[in-house]
Amino acid sequence: MPLKQLVPSEMTADDIRDWCSVLNDMTAADMPAEPRWRTDRLRDYLVGTLPDDRRFAFLYRDDDGDLIGHASLIMFGGDQAGTGVVEMSTRPSARGHGVGKALLRAVAACAKAEGCRTLSVEVIATTPAVGFYDRVGFKRAVVEQRHLLRWADVDWEKIEQAAGRLAAGYRLEYHAGGVPERLLDTYAGVKANLRANADVAVVPEWRGSAQADRLRDSLATLERRGMRSHIVVALAEPFGHVVGLTELVVAAQRPTRADQYDTVVDPAHRSYGLAMSMKARLLTELRRAEPQLTDVQTWTIETADDVRWINSELGFVHDVDWYDYEADVDKLIERIERDA
Known part of the structure; x- marks a missing residue:
């Protein structure tokens, strides 16, 4: 199976390195001015959650074993039990081949099995992710404006x-x-x-x-x-x-x-x-x-x-909008399967 679900603590050093590589490939293609990710403490970043929260990781490798996409699902506990947040990245060279949809199908199935009813995701307005999440049935809930303060201009x-x-x-x-x-x-x-x-x-x-x-x-x-x-x-x-x-x-x-x-x-x-x-x-x-x-x-x-x-x-300057998307888990699964 090219797609693997695990908890972040089970990720190997190679998994962590490849995870970072996918993030940086995507960043370079979609927002080249953004700072790149480093592997320094990346495992800690993925493993750490609040006591009542849970995180799952999803890795999609091609036939040669190269990581071409990954996703993270955080499911909140406490007062917000039943809600979760998705983060997903795909190498630009692998887009259009069903990698993103396969990852989202696995995320939604995991969320449903764990009792999660609603998923949300943040999407940068100028990237191809907007069209993807629109097509699979996510609805835009909030528009946020990102402002940057560049240190050299302060x-x-x-x-x-x-x-x-x-x-x-x-x-x-x-x-x-x-x-x-x-x-x-x-x-x-x-x-x-x-x-x-x-x-x-x-x-x-x-x-x-x-x-x-x-x-x-x-x-x-x-x-x-x-x-x-x-x-x-x-x-x-x-x-x-x-x-x-x-x-x-x-x-x-x-x-x-x-x-x-x-x-x-x-x-x-x-x-x-x-x-x-x-x-x-x-x-x-x-x-x-x-x-x-x-x-x-x-x-x-x-x-x-x-x-x-x-x-x-x-001195902050507005540079790009971010969209907060939401989807009902059951409806999301139904939409993905119908469009499969």
Whole structure:
């Protein structure tokens, strides 16, 4: 059988090397300006999940044993049991030969067997993946705009000034690698605003948890996956409670690019410029902590005018849209089999 399903911990060193090679071939063809993946800690990246989540890997090799496509399926546990996220890559030279459809058929069958009802996938709008997922029945749920801040173009004087503009009654703290125990409860409470205002069907537990223990697990999972966390929090005096936060990670597998995750301000403390101050402060800390960076990427939904304005002021530039697709597992299987 050319297609093999396994858990990432069972992958060999050759599997890991080939997995990276497929990713980079696809990247070179579809988005040549993107940074390439490295095998450094790639196994950790694939193996690491939250305690209640599960990941399966799918490898498709040709008759000569060369890996020409692969897929990953993460199935969430906890409050989001029944939902999963797919990541799939195919070598450009193998496209049009049914590799992607075979991988997706295997992913959907595994998801159904494990009780997963809904699958989602992120697709870069300028790549051939859009047509593929449209044809197999995925529906576009959300459009996100990716913005890039290129390190060589940063106006550091402007960033330093923005980081220093802080309303009276607040202070900022920077933390590398996680959140101190003394801040976990109020930090998690601010994070809960993500779930309450979610515009997507799947908000991973490490993003929207209002429970300190879940947040602790999520930060530990990022570290196990080789992803260095950088966090700035806004604290309200005199009690030092977290009322705002911004998060970013730098992955060992792509260390020249930072991924901005979430910037959240408690509703009672908005309109004080905290988001701008926190994001600017984080950039100044990154300049010292991650000197190898070449850019930072972040995403916003189309209606988030306030966030886009902040990003623009800091130097972020919109470069491409990303589509969040969703599919019902049963309907997906039916569609794939009907079109087989």
